[in-house]
Amino acid sequence: MKTEDLIAAMAADATPQPAVTMRLWRMFPVAVLASLVALLTVWHVRPDLAVALASPAVIKTLIPAALAGAAFWLAQGLTRPEAKARAQWAVVGVLVLGCVALLGRGMIAGGPSGLGAALNSPNLITCFLSIPVLSALPLGAVFWAMRTGATSNVWLAGAAAGLLAGAAGAAIYSLHCPEDSILFFLPAYGTNVLIMVGIGTALGPRLLRW
Amino acid sequence: MTTTADPSWETLMCAANRGDQRAYAQILTAITPVVRGIVRARGGALGPEGCEDVVQDVLLTIHMKRHTWREDAPLRPWLYAVTRHKVVDAFRARGKRIDVPVDDFLEVLAAPAGPDPFEAQDMDRVIDQLDPRAAQIVRAIGIDGDTAADTGARLGMSEGAVRVALHRALKSLASLRERMIE
Numbered sequence: 001m002k003t004e005d006l007i008a009a010m011a012a013d014a015t016p017q018p019a020v021t022m023r024l025w026r027m028f029p030v031a032v033l034a035s036l037v038a039l040l041t042v043w044h045v046r047p048d049l050a051v052a053l054a055s056p057a058v059i060k061t062l063i064p065a066a067l068a069g070a071a072f073w074l075a076q077g078l079t080r081p082e083a084k085a086r087a088q089w090a091v092v093g094v095l096v097l098g099c100v101a102l103l104g105r106g107m108i109a110g111g112p113s114g115l116g117a118a119l120n121s122p123n124l125i126t127c128f129l130s131i132p133v134l135s136a137l138p139l140g141a142v143f144w145a146m147r148t149g150a151t152s153n154v155w156l157a158g159a160a161a162g163l164l165a166g167a168a169g170a171a172i173y174s175l176h177c178p179e180d181s182i183l184f185f186l187p188a189y190g191t192n193v194l195i196m197v198g199i200g201t202a203l204g205p206r207l208l209r210w
Numbered sequence: 211m212t213t214t215a216d217p218s219w220e221t222l223m224c225a226a227n228r229g230d231q232r233a234y235a236q237i238l239t240a241i242t243p244v245v246r247g248i249v250r251a252r253g254g255a256l257g258p259e260g261c262e263d264v265v266q267d268v269l270l271t272i273h274m275k276r277h278t279w280r281e282d283a284p285l286r287p288w289l290y291a292v293t294r295h296k297v298v299d300a301f302r303a304r305g306k307r308i309d310v311p312v313d314d315f316l317e318v319l320a321a322p323a324g325p326d327p328f329e330a331q332d333m334d335r336v337i338d339q340l341d342p343r344a345a346q347i348v349r350a351i352g353i354d355g356d357t358a359a360d361t362g363a364r365l366g367m368s369e370g371a372v373r374v375a376l377h378r379a380l381k382s383l384a385s386l387r388e389r390m391i392e
Binding site: 005150 | 262271274276277278279283337355358
């Protein structure tokens with residue numbers, strides 16, 4: 001087939017396509033909502049949620065939510081083949097550094113045994129079982145949308161998808177989690193988000209190839 | 211190439227994204243020599259037919275991924291990124307088959323060619339893998355230059371059904387090519 005014939009066939013198929021960002025905006029909120037409903041019905045929110053959200057412990061929800069917001073922006077940027085997404089990476093980097101700094105400050109204030117004491121809780125297991133489960137649907141939605149994109153780096157785009165899903169899962173789980181210590185939720189949520197980043201990175205080359 | 215009197219590539223692509231078939235044909239025709247130049251500069255050793263196969267791969271990818279271009283951005287960086295990605299892919303695959311040391315040809319400069327005098331081979335083989343009706347539609351509209359309405363009348367299908375079938379056929383072609391490369 002001649003190239004001009006191919007062009008003629010393609011031009012006859014000028015059906016408008018939905019933008020990747022549009023698919024992300026449509027599906028991601030639905031998946032987050034589904035995870036939220038699962039939390040409400042299976043996990044249930046903590047009984048003192050209203051009090052907790054009005055206290056400084058609200059950062060347990062706000063930090064992952066902010067990270068999810070930045071990751072959403074990053075994932076969106078990485079669907080374009082020519083995009084470097086430098087601003088998006090910078091915002092994600094600043095947030096991650098902020099978390100590390102906050103954890104460092106907490107560890108200095110809590111002393112050497114503080115971290116172990118904070119993490120020595122049955123809630124840790126619940127946390128590790130829950131966040132990946134609550135992140136699964138959002139991860140599926142992100143990949144479903146990003147698959148139609150054209151990323152220049154399948155690993156990084158997969159990592160961004162995992163970060164977005166993991167951060168969203170952590171924010172949802174925080175509504176149930178009764179542990180308010182920085183020394184609990186930063187390392188526990190952080191590790192879970194990293195697990196999701198790992199899963200996303202592993203799936204990226206498979207799902208985001210084009 | 212474009213002159214000041216011609217609409218910009220961005221204008222054409224915007225119109226194409228809104229379903230303007232003439233603008234879409236125009237922009238595809240305009241970018242093809244540029245894509246061909248990049249492909250030949252990188253892989254002259256594939257021969258003109260081999261290069262044309264890669265050019266068609268790139269064009270098919272542009273077709274499937276055209277919605278990833280953001281309309282407020284310039285088109286060329288997007289076009290180069292898509293082309294580079296597909297060329298690397300294609301040479302990685304063909305390199306395995308025919309062992310072309312790509313790096314030796316990176317420095318070769320090729321001017322964009324005029325109208326395409328070459329018939330690419332791979333696409334016909336892939337079209338043959340489509341179901342017969344889909345292959346018929348692609349050939350009728352592409353090679354014979356029929357409209358969707360004419361094709362539909364001949365095949366006893368509505369114009370809309372022909373469009374849908376063409377869209378699916380191009381999508382299958384893209385994924386069949388992808389599998390060929392793997």
